[in-house]
Amino acid sequence: MTPAARLQAAADILDQLSGTRATVEAVLKQWGQVNRYAGSKDRRAIADRVYRCLRAKQRLLWAMELTEKSPAQGRALVLASLSLIDAMPIEDIESFFCGEGYGPKPLTAHERERLAVGEGEAPAWVTTGLPEFVVSRFEQQFGKAWSAEATALMMPRAPIDLRVNSAKANRADMMAALEAEGLSPEATPFSKYGVRLRAEPPPNLVKLDIYQSGQVEIQDEGSQLAAFIAGAGLLPGAAKVVDFCAGGGGKTLALAQMMDGNGEIYACDVVEKRLKAIEPRLIRAGATAHFIHFFDPDDVVQLEVLKGADLVLVDAPCSGSGTWRRHPEDAHRLDEAKIEGLHTLQTQILDRAAQCVKVGGRLVYVTCSVLDDENVQTADAFEAMHPNYDALPIHTLLENSTLYIDHAARLNKLAKTGHRLSLTPHTTQTDGFFIAAYTRTQ
Ligand SMILES: C[S@@+](CC[C@H](N)C(=O)[O-])C[C@H]1O[C@@H](n2cnc3c(N)ncnc32)[C@H](O)[C@@H]1O
Numbered sequence: 001m002t003p004a005a006r007l008q009a010a011a012d013i014l015d016q017l018s019g020t021r022a023t024v025e026a027v028l029k030q031w032g033q034v035n036r037y038a039g040s041k042d043r044r045a046i047a048d049r050v051y052r053c054l055r056a057k058q059r060l061l062w063a064m065e066l067t068e069k070s071p072a073q074g075r076a077l078v079l080a081s082l083s084l085i086d087a088m089p090i091e092d093i094e095s096f097f098c099g100e101g102y103g104p105k106p107l108t109a110h111e112r113e114r115l116a117v118g119e120g121e122a123p124a125w126v127t128t129g130l131p132e133f134v135v136s137r138f139e140q141q142f143g144k145a146w147s148a149e150a151t152a153l154m155m156p157r158a159p160i161d162l163r164v165n166s167a168k169a170n171r172a173d174m175m176a177a178l179e180a181e182g183l184s185p186e187a188t189p190f191s192k193y194g195v196r197l198r199a200e201p202p203p204n205l206v207k208l209d210i211y212q213s214g215q216v217e218i219q220d221e222g223s224q225l226a227a228f229i230a231g232a233g234l235l236p237g238a239a240k241v242v243d244f245c246a247g248g249g250g251k252t253l254a255l256a257q258m259m260d261g262n263g264e265i266y267a268c269d270v271v272e273k274r275l276k277a278i279e280p281r282l283i284r285a286g287a288t289a290h291f292i293h294f295f296d297p298d299d300v301v302q303l304e305v306l307k308g309a310d311l312v313l314v315d316a317p318c319s320g321s322g323t324w325r326r327h328p329e330d331a332h333r334l335d336e337a338k339i340e341g342l343h344t345l346q347t348q349i350l351d352r353a354a355q356c357v358k359v360g361g362r363l364v365y366v367t368c369s370v371l372d373d374e375n376v377q378t379a380d381a382f383e384a385m386h387p388n389y390d391a392l393p394i395h396t397l398l399e400n401s402t403l404y405i406d407h408a409a410r411l412n413k414l415a416k417t418g419h420r421l422s423l424t425p426h427t428t429q430t431d432g433f434f435i436a437a438y439t440r441t442q
Pocket residue numbers: 223244245246247248249250251252268269270271274294297315316317318349
């Protein structure tokens with residue numbers, strides 16, 4: 001493909017994305033399957049342009065005098081990205097936008113004028129790339145650090161973290177195997193099982209032997225920490241552990257690793273397809289779990305089998321705002337009504353999950369959100385409704401989890417000796433996570 005044809009393809013994919021709820025990865029993959037003539041270099045260049053545009057979407061739309069609601073934004077986003085992000089002179093842009101072959105049509109007078117003006121004095125939600133309604137929340141939550149938090153969340157291409165499966169391998173060997181593949185692995189600072197790889201060039205991990213044989217799993221360090229801090233490995237031998245919102249099983253696998261073949265794990269979800277996807281991952285990792293599909297999320301009968309649990313982990317459905325550096329498209333699909341709906345759902349799920357914990361057992365609430373509505377406010381609501389649960393200070397879980405965490409003191413400081421811990425791309429260089437821990441007293 002010519003460079004111009006790649007730009008046109010990126011614009012088409014961006015248009016396609018705005019009319020779907022599919023992830024960028026899924027849309028890019030589908031595009032590659034339909035357009036077989038595109039080679040791997042073409043696909044990579046197109047994906048890179050799409051991500052550049054999505055990460056700076058607000059800025060680019062602003063510069064082109066468009067809004068989130070404007071139809072067919074793809075072309076404008078690509079144009080503005082060349083000018084504002086790549087700092088490409090207008091003559092060079094025009095050499096691509098000349099209407100030849102499969103390239104984009106020539107610039108209109110308005111487009112030329114917008115590119116000449118640039119972004120001018122843009123408001124904070126434009127420069128940070130956060131959805132407009134999130135800016136005031138960030139200002140309130142993070143004070144002076146809000147724009148650094150926003151920039152870390154929205155701008156960089158996030159590194160890729162792996163979790164080494166200690167049942168099958170150790171970190172040093174895995175790092176050596178990755179180096180032998182020409183990659184540059186680094187040990188993650190918090191998780192003793194974490195390995196970090198640069199996002200560029202994107203490594204094709206699923207093809208590697210160490211992945212296919214279950215020696216490593218792809219999992220952000222923040223997600224590893226959330227599972228490790230839940231402390232499944234510290235429970236008595238025959239512990240009963242419930243992963244109440246197991247989804248694709250990222251945390252189920254980390255829980256299984258900590259339990260090292262002892263006790264039982266129940267992986268639950270309302271979506272059966274997601275639970276089914278866990279099975280091959282567990283087999284690869286050499287672990288097992290029971291699967292509970294909540295065919296009716298309000299049915300209490302299904303909870304009977306889960307009752308008496310030593311640990312219930314609630315990795316609740318959330319906005320996923322903590323992962324916007326990986327899924328910038330999700331930021332533009334969120335609104336205040338959705339956040340409110342999620343807060344209500346989280347409170348209901350916690351209420352159900354709390355019924356499954358035995359007296360003396362532990363409940364751990366986790367989101368991959370950075371918004372207080374889903375974190376602090378949901379935890380507040382749970383605590384107000386459940387006087388039979390005591391807050392469990394995070395430091396007790398960190399002390400117990402020394403096997404897994406090197407830099408526990410830093411996390412302890414972040415938790416301010418309380419029972420709630422927030423991780424963010426800015427403070428911990430992980431995806432954004434919220435963790436709150438409780439013990440059932442009666
Ligand atoms: C954040 S995801 C879980 C991610 C997963 N734990 C992991 O680490 O890969 C939240 C999951 O909650 C599930 N869910 C939604 N409503 C639920 C409910 N009422 N009860 C249980 N799970 C629910 C969703 O289907 C989704 O898979």
